[in-house]
Amino acid sequence: MTERDKSMTPKATGRLLLLLVVVLFSGATVVAQEPPATQPPAQETPAEPPATQEEATAEQPAMSCGDCHDQARDFLHNPHARGNVENGVVSNGACETCHGDGTAHMEGGGDKAQITVPRGREGADGTCLMCHDTTTHKKSPRSGVHANSSAVNCLSCHSIHKSENRPALLAKETEALCATCHSTQVAAFRGKPFAHRLGRGGMSCVSCHEPHGRAGRENIRTVASGEIACASCHREKHGPFVFEHGAVSAGDCSSCHEPHGSTNAHQLKRATVAQLCLECHSPTQMATAGSQPPSFHNISNPRFQNCTTCHVAVHGSNRSPQLLK
Amino acid sequence: MNMTRTRSRFAWLVLPLMLVASIASAQTMEIEIGYRWLDLDGSESMYRSQINERDGFILRAFTMTSVSDSAIADRYKITASDLGSTPAGMFRIEAAREGSYLLRIGYHTADAYSAIPGFANPLLSQGVIPGQHTFDRSRSTFDADLEFIPGRKFSPFIGYTYHQTNGPGTTTYFVGQDEFRLVSDLDDTDQEIRAGANFNLGRVYGQVTQGWRDFSGRETFSLDAGEASGNNVVPILGRNITITSFSRDSRTDVSSPFTNAFVVGDVHSRVKLIGSFVHASAETDGIEDESLTGSFVSFPLGRFFSGLNENVGSRADNTTWRGEGRAEISIRDGIDFIAGYRREHREVSGAAFITSMFIDTITFSGADRSNIEEIINTENVLEREEDTLSAMVSARAMGPFALRAGYSESNRDVTITPDLEEVVIGGGNGGTFERKIRTFDTTGTFSKKGFTLGATWRHDTADEPIFRTDFDDRDRIRIRASYARPMFSIGATAEEIDQQGVNLDNNIQQYSGDITFTPIPALQLRASAGKFDVDSNVSYRRPENFVIENSIYAEQGTSYEGGLTFFRAPFTLDVNGGRFENEGTTPFNVDRFRTRLVYDFLARAGIAAEWSRDEYREGLATFGDFDSTRYGIFLRFRP
Structure with a gap:
C-alpha cells in the first residue's frame, strides 16, 4: 500500500452512459406496461366512516376492520397477524388482540369511545407486556434502562402499524431512533473521523447495546460464549x-x-x-x-x-x- | 482499490438473491440497485481509512416478504443492504412455519482498512507516509440459527457461525537493535457450532446452549521491499544494522467449548427469580518459525550476529465462568424491588518454549566466532475474580413520574504472575490487587403532555486502584429535557463525566440541542448543535530521564447538523449536512453532506440519485486531508 495523494476523477464515463441507457430503457419499458403512479402516502388515520349506522348498513356493512382502516388491510406481513390470516386476508382477530372486541365500535359507526387504543405506559403494560414480558438474565422490562415508564415505553420506539418493514417494527431506523434521546453519542459517531460505521452493513446501536437490557454492564450485548459484543467481529482478539x-x-x-x-x-x-x-x-x-x-x-x-x-x-x-x- | 474482491463478493451475494426472488412467489418485494462514482482529492489512504466507499455497483436495498400456506414456509423475509462497492454490507433471511421451525440466516461483510500517515510512523518528519502499520482486510461473518417447534414447551435449536478475516498488511519488527518494516498476509477463520433448547414449563422458562468454537489463524511475514536498512540509519557499535532476508510463519489454533444457560421462575405472581451461568474453557496452541539474515547486534548476548533461526511452541489456557442470581419482586403494580448477586472468575495461564539459534555470533571485540543456541521456557499466569452485590428499586407507575435507584458493591481481586523475562526494573508488573467499588445509581423521569424531563446520576467510589488510570471517585450526570407536539419537537441534553484519582483528573462534558419542525406533513426540517469538552490530566514519568510530567489531553469539539425531508408523491428529497470542528490536542474539521432524491415515476418503479461530500482537514499537518464527492444513480423496483 503506497500513498497516492492524487485526484481521482470518475473513470467510468462509458459505464455512466451505459447505465443511463439502461435506466431510460427500463423506465420506458415499465411505463409502457404499467399505469401511472398512484401511490398514496401511508395513512394512519382511518378512512372516512359512514355517517350513520343506517348508512353503513345500507351501503356497505362494516364487517371487517379493513373496511375502514387501511392499516388493517396492510397488516398481512405484520408479525401480529400470525394466526389470523385466512386465504391471504387478515381477520378481525388480529386487531382485536390489542384493541379488544370491535363490534360495538363498528356498530357505533366508528365510535372511538367503543374501542381500546393502547397508549403510553399503561397501554404497554396492559397490552405489549402481556405477551412480550422478555425477562431474561440480560433483559428486564421492570428494571432495564428503558423500563416501561411514561417517559420511555414500548410505543416510544416500536410502531405497530407504521414500521415500514423495519426489523422489530421500529418506528424509525435504529440510529435515528436512538438519536432521539442519545444525541451526543450519535453526534460523536457522525462527526468524529474514526468510528464504527453505523447504518452500514447492518451495524447499528443495537449491535452492541441491548435496548431492553438492564442498567450497567448488562446493557452491553454478549456473544454466546459470554464475552462482550466486540468479540463478535474482532474474533482474533479473543x-x-x-x-x-x-x-x-x-x-x-x-x-x-x-x-x-x-x-x-x-x-x-x-x-x-x-x-x-x-x-x-x-x-x-x-x-x-x-x-x-x-x-x-x-x-x-x-x-x-x-x-x-x-x-x-x-x-x-x-x-x-x-x-x- | 480491491475491485476484484468487491465484484466477486457482489456477484456471489446478489445473484442467489435475484435467483430466489425470481422463483419465489413473493408478495412484497423491493429492490434498489445502482452505480456510484467517487471523485477524490487529497489523501486516498485517509479517505479509505475513514470512509472507503468506492466506485462500483451497489445493491442499496433488497426486501422480499411472503406469507402463504406453503408446506415449506408460511412466511419468509429476505433483506439485504449495501452489498457491492461498499465498506460494509449484509443480507438476512428469515423463514418460518408456524409451530414447526424458525430459520435465521445472516451474512455481514466489512472492510477493515487502515493506512494513516501519522500512526506508528517514526519517519513522518522525513515525509514517509503512510505509517508502518497498515492493513487492507475484510471481515465476513455467516450465521445460521434454526429453532424447531418454537413456542412449545421444549424447543431445540442448532446454530453455526463462520467468521473469516483475511488480507494483507504491514507491520514493524524490532530485531538486532533496529526496526524493519514487514509485509504480512493474514488468514483467520473462526467457526462456532452451538446447540441447545428453549424451554417453557409455564412458571419456569429459560434456555440452555452448548457450543464449540474453533479458531484457526495463520499469518506469514516477509521483508517489505526497500526496507533492508530499517528505521535506524545510525551505526551501532560501528556497524550498520541491516537485514537481507526474513521469513516468519505463525499459526494459532484455539479450541473453546462453552456452556450458557439461564432460567426464569415465576415463583409467585409478584416474584420472579432469574439465574444464569456461562462457562467457557479455551485452549490455544501456537507454532511459529522465523529465520532472518543480515547484520545485527544483541546487547543481552553481548555479540554481533548475522542470522537467527527461531522456533516457538506455545500453549495457553483460559477458563472463564460467570454465575448470577437475582430476584425481581413486585411490591405493587409498577413498583419493583430487584436484588442480585454475581460472581465472575477468569484464569489465564500460558507457556512458551522458545528455541533461538543466533548464527555467526562474534563478541564486540571480534573474537570467539560461534553459533549460540538460547532455550527459554517462559510462563505467565493471571487470575481475576469479581463479586458484585446489587439492589434496586424501580418505581415506574407514579403518574407522570418514574424513579429508579440502585446500589451495588463490587469486589475485584486480580493476581498477575508475570514471567521473569518481563521484569526490567524492580517493582515489576505483577502482584495481587484488590479493589472495591461502591456504586449509587439513580434515574428519574417526568413526562406529561409532550414534555419529558429525565435525569440520571451515577456515583462510583473505589478504594484502591488496579491500574494507574483507575478512578477513586467518578460522577456521571445526564439531564435531558424535550417537548414534542405534532408540528415540532425540541430537546436539549447535558452530560458530564468527572473522574478523580491519585494521579488522575479527567472531565468530559457534552451538550446538545435539537429541534424538528414539521410545518406540513410533507416537509420536515431538523437541526441540532452539540459541544463537547474532554480534559484529561494524568501524571507520568518520562522513561528516558524519570522526570514526572503531565499527560494532558484535551478536545474541544463543536458539531452542527441540519437537514430536511420533503415528500410529495412521486418525489422524496432528503438533505443532510453537518460540520464537526475539533480543537485541542488533535485539531481537525469534518464537513459532511448527504442528499438523496427519489422519483417514483411508477407505482412499481422509480429512480434515486445520491450526492455525498466529505471534507476532512487536520489542523497540525495536511498529510491526511481529503475532499471526497460521491454520486450515484439507483433504480428502484417493487415488482
Missing part, C-alpha cells in the same frame, strides 16, 4: 494468549478504545499512542499493575513516540512477554 495484555485481562476493550468515535485511527482514547500507554506504564509510589516503565526509550525521539511501532502484539502474544511479535 485469545487466550500466553502473554495477554493486562488491560485486556483485568479490564476490557474499553480500557483503551473508545467505541463511539475517536480522533485516533484505531479508536484509542488518546490521539497519540505513547500518551495512552504511559498513563498506565509509568512508575509512581503506588503499587499498580503494569506500572513499570516499558523501557528507557527516549520518547522525544520519533522512533519511540509510538509504542506500538515495536510492541505490535498489543492485545496479546504467544511468544513475546514484551508483546513485540
Whole structure:
C-alpha cells in the first residue's frame, strides 16, 4: 500500500452512459406496461366512516376492520397477524388482540369511545407486556434502562402499524431512533473521523447495546460464549494468549478504545499512542499493575513516540512477554 | 482499490438473491440497485481509512416478504443492504412455519482498512507516509440459527457461525537493535457450532446452549521491499544494522467449548427469580518459525550476529465462568424491588518454549566466532475474580413520574504472575490487587403532555486502584429535557463525566440541542448543535530521564447538523449536512453532506440519485486531508 495523494476523477464515463441507457430503457419499458403512479402516502388515520349506522348498513356493512382502516388491510406481513390470516386476508382477530372486541365500535359507526387504543405506559403494560414480558438474565422490562415508564415505553420506539418493514417494527431506523434521546453519542459517531460505521452493513446501536437490557454492564450485548459484543467481529482478539495484555485481562476493550468515535485511527482514547500507554506504564509510589516503565526509550525521539511501532502484539502474544511479535 | 474482491463478493451475494426472488412467489418485494462514482482529492489512504466507499455497483436495498400456506414456509423475509462497492454490507433471511421451525440466516461483510500517515510512523518528519502499520482486510461473518417447534414447551435449536478475516498488511519488527518494516498476509477463520433448547414449563422458562468454537489463524511475514536498512540509519557499535532476508510463519489454533444457560421462575405472581451461568474453557496452541539474515547486534548476548533461526511452541489456557442470581419482586403494580448477586472468575495461564539459534555470533571485540543456541521456557499466569452485590428499586407507575435507584458493591481481586523475562526494573508488573467499588445509581423521569424531563446520576467510589488510570471517585450526570407536539419537537441534553484519582483528573462534558419542525406533513426540517469538552490530566514519568510530567489531553469539539425531508408523491428529497470542528490536542474539521432524491415515476418503479461530500482537514499537518464527492444513480423496483 503506497500513498497516492492524487485526484481521482470518475473513470467510468462509458459505464455512466451505459447505465443511463439502461435506466431510460427500463423506465420506458415499465411505463409502457404499467399505469401511472398512484401511490398514496401511508395513512394512519382511518378512512372516512359512514355517517350513520343506517348508512353503513345500507351501503356497505362494516364487517371487517379493513373496511375502514387501511392499516388493517396492510397488516398481512405484520408479525401480529400470525394466526389470523385466512386465504391471504387478515381477520378481525388480529386487531382485536390489542384493541379488544370491535363490534360495538363498528356498530357505533366508528365510535372511538367503543374501542381500546393502547397508549403510553399503561397501554404497554396492559397490552405489549402481556405477551412480550422478555425477562431474561440480560433483559428486564421492570428494571432495564428503558423500563416501561411514561417517559420511555414500548410505543416510544416500536410502531405497530407504521414500521415500514423495519426489523422489530421500529418506528424509525435504529440510529435515528436512538438519536432521539442519545444525541451526543450519535453526534460523536457522525462527526468524529474514526468510528464504527453505523447504518452500514447492518451495524447499528443495537449491535452492541441491548435496548431492553438492564442498567450497567448488562446493557452491553454478549456473544454466546459470554464475552462482550466486540468479540463478535474482532474474533482474533479473543485469545487466550500466553502473554495477554493486562488491560485486556483485568479490564476490557474499553480500557483503551473508545467505541463511539475517536480522533485516533484505531479508536484509542488518546490521539497519540505513547500518551495512552504511559498513563498506565509509568512508575509512581503506588503499587499498580503494569506500572513499570516499558523501557528507557527516549520518547522525544520519533522512533519511540509510538509504542506500538515495536510492541505490535498489543492485545496479546504467544511468544513475546514484551508483546513485540 | 480491491475491485476484484468487491465484484466477486457482489456477484456471489446478489445473484442467489435475484435467483430466489425470481422463483419465489413473493408478495412484497423491493429492490434498489445502482452505480456510484467517487471523485477524490487529497489523501486516498485517509479517505479509505475513514470512509472507503468506492466506485462500483451497489445493491442499496433488497426486501422480499411472503406469507402463504406453503408446506415449506408460511412466511419468509429476505433483506439485504449495501452489498457491492461498499465498506460494509449484509443480507438476512428469515423463514418460518408456524409451530414447526424458525430459520435465521445472516451474512455481514466489512472492510477493515487502515493506512494513516501519522500512526506508528517514526519517519513522518522525513515525509514517509503512510505509517508502518497498515492493513487492507475484510471481515465476513455467516450465521445460521434454526429453532424447531418454537413456542412449545421444549424447543431445540442448532446454530453455526463462520467468521473469516483475511488480507494483507504491514507491520514493524524490532530485531538486532533496529526496526524493519514487514509485509504480512493474514488468514483467520473462526467457526462456532452451538446447540441447545428453549424451554417453557409455564412458571419456569429459560434456555440452555452448548457450543464449540474453533479458531484457526495463520499469518506469514516477509521483508517489505526497500526496507533492508530499517528505521535506524545510525551505526551501532560501528556497524550498520541491516537485514537481507526474513521469513516468519505463525499459526494459532484455539479450541473453546462453552456452556450458557439461564432460567426464569415465576415463583409467585409478584416474584420472579432469574439465574444464569456461562462457562467457557479455551485452549490455544501456537507454532511459529522465523529465520532472518543480515547484520545485527544483541546487547543481552553481548555479540554481533548475522542470522537467527527461531522456533516457538506455545500453549495457553483460559477458563472463564460467570454465575448470577437475582430476584425481581413486585411490591405493587409498577413498583419493583430487584436484588442480585454475581460472581465472575477468569484464569489465564500460558507457556512458551522458545528455541533461538543466533548464527555467526562474534563478541564486540571480534573474537570467539560461534553459533549460540538460547532455550527459554517462559510462563505467565493471571487470575481475576469479581463479586458484585446489587439492589434496586424501580418505581415506574407514579403518574407522570418514574424513579429508579440502585446500589451495588463490587469486589475485584486480580493476581498477575508475570514471567521473569518481563521484569526490567524492580517493582515489576505483577502482584495481587484488590479493589472495591461502591456504586449509587439513580434515574428519574417526568413526562406529561409532550414534555419529558429525565435525569440520571451515577456515583462510583473505589478504594484502591488496579491500574494507574483507575478512578477513586467518578460522577456521571445526564439531564435531558424535550417537548414534542405534532408540528415540532425540541430537546436539549447535558452530560458530564468527572473522574478523580491519585494521579488522575479527567472531565468530559457534552451538550446538545435539537429541534424538528414539521410545518406540513410533507416537509420536515431538523437541526441540532452539540459541544463537547474532554480534559484529561494524568501524571507520568518520562522513561528516558524519570522526570514526572503531565499527560494532558484535551478536545474541544463543536458539531452542527441540519437537514430536511420533503415528500410529495412521486418525489422524496432528503438533505443532510453537518460540520464537526475539533480543537485541542488533535485539531481537525469534518464537513459532511448527504442528499438523496427519489422519483417514483411508477407505482412499481422509480429512480434515486445520491450526492455525498466529505471534507476532512487536520489542523497540525495536511498529510491526511481529503475532499471526497460521491454520486450515484439507483433504480428502484417493487415488482
